[in-house]
Amino acid sequence: MPINVESTSRDQMHSSTVSIPANGMPLKDLACQTVSSSNMDLTLLLLDSNQSVSIQGFALISAVLGSCRVFGYTMHGPFKWDTINTSKPVHPIFVKVFSPASSSRLQIENVSLEYLNLQTTHLTDSGHASTADKELNMHVEIMRLVKTIPNKQRQSISCIVAMQRSKTNIEKIERYLPIFQNLFDDGVPKKSNNVFSIPDESTLKSVDALIIPDTWALTASSLLVNSFTHNSNICAVGPKNSGKSTFTRYLINRFLERHPEVAYMDCDPGQPGCTPNGMVSLHVINSPLLGPAFTTQRDSYRSFFIGSTAPKDDPDFFSACVLELVNVWQTELIKMPLIVNTNGWIKGTGYDLLAHFLRYLLPTDIVHLSLASQADSTTEIDFKSIFPVQHSFDIWKIKPAPSDALSKIKLNASDQRVLTTISYFMRHATLFKNQNTQIEVKYKWDLDTPLTSRIPYSVPWNHVRIKFFSEDVS
Numbered sequence: 001m002p003i004n005v006e007s008t009s010r011d012q013m014h015s016s017t018v019s020i021p022a023n024g025m026p027l028k029d030l031a032c033q034t035v036s037s038s039n040m041d042l043t044l045l046l047l048d049s050n051q052s053v054s055i056q057g058f059a060l061i062s063a064v065l066g067s068c069r070v071f072g073y074t075m076h077g078p079f080k081w082d083t084i085n086t087s088k089p090v091h092p093i094f095v096k097v098f099s100p101a102s103s104s105r106l107q108i109e110n111v112s113l114e115y116l117n118l119q120t121t122h123l124t125d126s127g128h129a130s131t132a133d134k135e136l137n138m139h140v141e142i143m144r145l146v147k148t149i150p151n152k153q154r155q156s157i158s159c160i161v162a163m164q165r166s167k168t169n170i171e172k173i174e175r176y177l178p179i180f181q182n183l184f185d186d187g188v189p190k191k192s193n194n195v196f197s198i199p200d201e202s203t204l205k206s207v208d209a210l211i212i213p214d215t216w217a218l219t220a221s222s223l224l225v226n227s228f229t230h231n232s233n234i235c236a237v238g239p240k241n242s243g244k245s246t247f248t249r250y251l252i253n254r255f256l257e258r259h260p261e262v263a264y265m266d267c268d269p270g271q272p273g274c275t276p277n278g279m280v281s282l283h284v285i286n287s288p289l290l291g292p293a294f295t296t297q298r299d300s301y302r303s304f305f306i307g308s309t310a311p312k313d314d315p316d317f318f319s320a321c322v323l324e325l326v327n328v329w330q331t332e333l334i335k336m337p338l339i340v341n342t343n344g345w346i347k348g349t350g351y352d353l354l355a356h357f358l359r360y361l362l363p364t365d366i367v368h369l370s371l372a373s374q375a376d377s378t379t380e381i382d383f384k385s386i387f388p389v390q391h392s393f394d395i396w397k398i399k400p401a402p403s404d405a406l407s408k409i410k411l412n413a414s415d416q417r418v419l420t421t422i423s424y425f426m427r428h429a430t431l432f433k434n435q436n437t438q439i440e441v442k443y444k445w446d447l448d449t450p451l452t453s454r455i456p457y458s459v460p461w462n463h464v465r466i467k468f469f470s471e472d473v474s
Contacts, residue, residue, distance in 0.1 A: 047110040047159040054105040054209040068157030072253035073288035098291025103212035110159040155369040158174035166240035173449035220254040233338035238369035240344030248341040263336040268343040270309040274298040277417040
């Protein structure tokens with residue numbers, strides 16, 4: 001499957017389509033230059049100091065030189081220009097990036113160390129990618145390509161990003177329903193000798209790029225710094241379609257800059273970020289969430305099936321479940337920073353549920369998102385009246401990010417839920433040993449085998465445990 005690349009200079013804010021050939025020659029007279037390997041599936045993006053690259057499709061990416069950021073997740077290249085010829089071999093660690101046409105295109109942003117304003121770590125020190133994403137000979141080819149860049153051209157290049165085609169089967173999800181057609185495929189004929197193919201300019205412009213507002217970035221930076229002075233638990237609150245899910249996923253990626261693991265509590269059963277719909281869950285996130293929900297399904301640390309996409313169908317049961325998730329975090333994961341995504345029901349009974357949850361959680365920070373068109377008394381919340389007088393917390397008011405109004409494929413909430421459910425059930429689990437010889441589970445989509453052809457899980461009746469909330473059972 002292809003990755004489509006569009007380059008944007010933040011100074012001039014102009015765009016141009018970039019083709020990525022596989023003949024090993026850099027492109028000239030383009031906003032973003034590239035160098036591609038003729039020996040393996042590998043392309044290097046050469047970025048100047050104020051440049052970002054929008055992508056569509058899916059790929060594996062790794063920082064080689066300088067620092068780059070994708071949807072809040074920062075990667076640091078292990079090499080510098082002045083040590084490129086004497087550097088020891090470093091095996092690149094790639095992360096998966098999914099940017100389908102159903103949502104705004106993600107961007108690879110070149111960021112300076114001064115902008116980051118944080119102590120950096122080398123790529124090889126990161127624990128956010130599995131050993132399965134390492135290729136033994138990849139570093140040799142990367143170094144060979146980097147050394148082919150002329151010295152006079154190196155002065156303008158402050159970041160190099162390596163890209164590979166991702167080895168997944170997620171693109172096959174397009175054939176399940178007509179609405180999913182061209183989800184990853186842009187419809188442009190592919191050349192057999194190309195690593196990636198690029199559509200024409202009109203196709204690229206049909207899907208808008210995801211621009212992270214400055215207020216989001218500044219708020220995330222402040223929350224990240226504060227997380228080292230106290231045990232953070234951060235709650236995102238706002239009405240429907242205000243961007244809570246997008247912000248919490250962005251914030252998780254930012255926190256992974258400095259925290260090896262982040263606890264994530266998803267209290268939105270309508271469109272959860274890491275599980276199928278109808279569930280509330282608590283997760284331990286140790287790798288970035290770079291894509292929409294159907295591409296980032298994760299095993300939960302603890303979860304409860306609500307059986308509905310809205311809390312209003314059984315408010316008491318919903319409340320009992322999310323409060324139990326708080327108990328689990330407080331007793332088992334308290335050393336991890338917690339990021340909470342709430343649901344968008346904040347009126348009437350929904351407000352009562354939210355207030356009860358916040359009083360129980362006692363968050364250190366509340367991020368309040370409100371739609372500009374709804375900035376009135378119906379969406380304003382007096383948080384100080386919810387908590388005890390002695391509870392100290394900070395409120396961060398931010399505006400939502402631009403919507404996906406320009407997305408080429410229109411998927412409503414129901415379509416998104418179907419897409420996520422298919423993705424969840426069509427994952428295939430494999431066991432492997434990590435570097436610490438611990439058994440881990442790795443998932444890969446298997447969309448060629450129907451569910452009816454798979455062996456179901458079986459559990460003996462004497463192993464079944466049922467826990468009832470809120471009422472006694474005799």
